[in-house]
Amino acid sequence: MITFDDVVKVYPGGGTAVDHVSLEVPTGKTTVFVGPSGCGKTTSLRMINRMISPTSGRVLIDGEDVAGQDEALLRRGIGYVIQHAGLFPHRTVLDNVATVPVLLGKTRREARAAALGLLERVGLASEFAQRYPAQLSGGQQQRVGVARALAADPPIMLMDEPFSAVDPVVREGLHREFLRLQKDLGKTIAMVTHDIDEAIKLGDLVVIFRQGGIVAQIGTPRELLSDPADDFVAEFVGRDRGLRSLSFDTAAELPVKPVPAELVVDEAGRPLGWRTGADDVRPTGGTFTSADTLRLVADLAILSPVGIAVRVDADGKADGITPHHDLADYLAARRG
Numbered sequence: 001m002i003t004f005d006d007v008v009k010v011y012p013g014g015g016t017a018v019d020h021v022s023l024e025v026p027t028g029k030t031t032v033f034v035g036p037s038g039c040g041k042t043t044s045l046r047m048i049n050r051m052i053s054p055t056s057g058r059v060l061i062d063g064e065d066v067a068g069q070d071e072a073l074l075r076r077g078i079g080y081v082i083q084h085a086g087l088f089p090h091r092t093v094l095d096n097v098a099t100v101p102v103l104l105g106k107t108r109r110e111a112r113a114a115a116l117g118l119l120e121r122v123g124l125a126s127e128f129a130q131r132y133p134a135q136l137s138g139g140q141q142q143r144v145g146v147a148r149a150l151a152a153d154p155p156i157m158l159m160d161e162p163f164s165a166v167d168p169v170v171r172e173g174l175h176r177e178f179l180r181l182q183k184d185l186g187k188t189i190a191m192v193t194h195d196i197d198e199a200i201k202l203g204d205l206v207v208i209f210r211q212g213g214i215v216a217q218i219g220t221p222r223e224l225l226s227d228p229a230d231d232f233v234a235e236f237v238g239r240d241r242g243l244r245s246l247s248f249d250t251a252a253e254l255p256v257k258p259v260p261a262e263l264v265v266d267e268a269g270r271p272l273g274w275r276t277g278a279d280d281v282r283p284t285g286g287t288f289t290s291a292d293t294l295r296l297v298a299d300l301a302i303l304s305p306v307g308i309a310v311r312v313d314a315d316g317k318a319d320g321i322t323p324h325h326d327l328a329d330y331l332a333a334r335r336g
């Protein structure tokens with residue numbers, strides 16, 4: 001666990017960048033620092049690996065103040081990924097990833113073999129290994145950056161805006177891979193982003209900073225969306241937070257009504273559409289299973305020509321319906 005204990009950073013000639021921050025980055029989880037520009041996220045991140053020293057207060061890793069630790073030794077256990085990947089331009093992709101393990105005493109051969117495995121893990125085929133960074137797309141470079149940070153197998157990873165330099169479609173792919181990788185690896189990750197959607201998607205825990213380096217709220221994505229501490233957080237997480245918070249719950253306990261005659265099904269019971277007139281059958285707009293999220297159910301009810309979401313079983317057979325007002329009643333009852 002990484003602990004910030006009443007940490008303050010005042011830059012000489014500048015204002016207070018980090019103002020009495022106390023927080024915990026739990027072991028094996030992803031903690032995301034998010035907030036508007038200039039609110040002290042990067043400064044906080046860099047105090048973990050001693051690139052920046054606090055003016056007062058302490059940063060501890062597993063109870064030990066980093067200030068008292070040997071810098072080189074400390075950084076060996078902390079991977080660091082930055083925006084634009086920061087790769088060595090004159091080394092091949094493979095050598096970019098293998099460099100640190102070689103410095104740590106592995107033979108070049110061992111390090112390259114391990115690097116190939118890592119590149120595969122981050123979704124880069126071996127054909128990229130001999131290229132130079134400039135011959136890769138931005139998204140591919142970011143993947144190499146992640147592989148390089150993982151090469152020394154550090155228990156901790158610091159990631160500063162790792163996915164912000166790529167377009168939204170590539171970012172979406174990188175997010176999926178990040179989540180898959182982190183599920184396998186269980187690193188202790190502190191990540192900086194200015195994008196609240198990214199924070200909510202990737203973070204087990206989210207720390208929202210406000211101007212002046214003050215922590216506005218710390219919570220799980222669900223807590224931030226359902227219970228923002230104040231107007232700043234509510235505004236920052238976004239106006240549609242009610243709808244987005246439905247992504248964290250499945251439809252497992254959502255009551256359904258029996259399938260009515262107006263739902264036209266094929267011989268296997270799979271929905272074909274809604275009968276809205278003698279010759280008029282309109283598409284359902286999609287179906288959900290009890291494992292899907294309440295957000296999908298809400299979406300389907302909105303898209304449906306009759307305002308009704310259709311549930312199907314594992315074989316795709318219609319086994320219940322939820323009209324939009326039933327969903328609204330269910331959500332209201334849950335809130336109590």
Ligand SMILES: Nc1ncnc2c1ncn2[C@@H]1O[C@H](COP(=O)(O)OP(=O)(O)OP(=O)(O)O)[C@@H](O)[C@H]1O
Nearest residue numbers: 011012014017036037038039040041042043044194
């Ligand atoms: N070396 C420095 N000297 C003086 N002031 C600095 C220095 N580095 C950062 N600052 C100031 O400290 C504050 C916090 O900066 P920091 O980079 O930590 O913010 P941030 O939240 O990461 O911002 P961004 O999202 O724009 O990267 C800012 O007001 C910045 O101008």
